[in-house]
Amino acid sequence: STNVVEVVSIIDSTNTYVKEHLHQLPKGYVCLAEAQTHGRGRRGKTWVSPFGSSIYMSMAWTFKGGYQSMAGLSLLVGIAINRSLKTMGIKDCKLKWPNDVFHNCRKLAGILVEVEGQVGSDASAVIGIGINVDLPNAVSEIDQPFVDLVSITQKPVDRNELVALIILTLTTMLTEFELKGLAPFLSEWREADLFYNEYVYLESGSNRIHGLSKGINEGGALMLENAGKVTPHHGGEISVRKS
Numbered sequence: 001s002t003n004v005v006e007v008v009s010i011i012d013s014t015n016t017y018v019k020e021h022l023h024q025l026p027k028g029y030v031c032l033a034e035a036q037t038h039g040r041g042r043r044g045k046t047w048v049s050p051f052g053s054s055i056y057m058s059m060a061w062t063f064k065g066g067y068q069s070m071a072g073l074s075l076l077v078g079i080a081i082n083r084s085l086k087t088m089g090i091k092d093c094k095l096k097w098p099n100d101v102f103h104n105c106r107k108l109a110g111i112l113v114e115v116e117g118q119v120g121s122d123a124s125a126v127i128g129i130g131i132n133v134d135l136p137n138a139v140s141e142i143d144q145p146f147v148d149l150v151s152i153t154q155k156p157v158d159r160n161e162l163v164a165l166i167i168l169t170l171t172t173m174l175t176e177f178e179l180k181g182l183a184p185f186l187s188e189w190r191e192a193d194l195f196y197n198e199y200v201y202l203e204s205g206s207n208r209i210h211g212l213s214k215g216i217n218e219g220g221a222l223m224l225e226n227a228g229k230v231t232p233h234h235g236g237e238i239s240v241r242k243s
């Protein structure tokens with residue numbers, strides 16, 4: 001298959017752009033920007049998006065059969081990024097449920113998947129990816145430990161090569177995902193799982209669920225073991241238990 005790829009200099013947010021034009025854009029369309037003025041993260045947070053030092057990209061995709069077929073989509077995207085980084089020689093990246101890419105306990109990339117559609121009909125998704133490539137030292141607004149690719153590799157990183165690889169990898173994986181769901185990718189997740197077999201807690205609102213992290217299931221849920229019982233969890237923010 002082929003992807004239409006558009007590169008812009010400055011935009012509010014590549015996700016916002018793709019979301020607003022979702023129905024005119026071909027499946028697999030990709031928008032890339034050098035900078036974003038209103039980059040968006042998960043949970044309404046800002047994604048700091050300085051000029052030329054990162055990858056900001058969003059892909060449009062449509063799914064036959066609607067929402068049900070999209071469970072676990074954002075996890076798939078993390079696996080695709082991890083696989084692409086590995087191919088580029090960047091090893092030891094970890095995946096934090098549901099969709100962060102970490103390196104040495106610092107955040108390297110974030111994923112924001114936005115879904116649109118009605119139950120029972122086809123659904124569309126905007127798949128947003130932000131990867132830190134060579135952030136300026138002066139970036140101080142980021143509210144958690146982060147790292148960029150140049151710091152990891154200690155040499156220049158070809159953004160075009162990485163983007164091309166991600167587009168190819170993601171498109172291929174999405175096609176398989178449409179047929180088989182997450183099942184073919186579970187072992188790859190398991191290998192890169194940041195918290196596997198660690199005591200963690202999951203926070204949603206004021207609710208805190210503790211447990212031993214047992215990876216993910218085919219629906220993309222986080223499996224937590226508590227008092228010998230493993231249960232799936234769909235929402236919330238995972239953290240390592242501070243004890």
Ligand code: BTN
Nearest residue numbers: 013015039040041042110128130
């Ligand atoms: C997160 O970890 O909170 C998700 C961050 C997602 C950032 C990317 S950058 C490209 C795309 N456009 C946006 O506004 N956000 C996503």
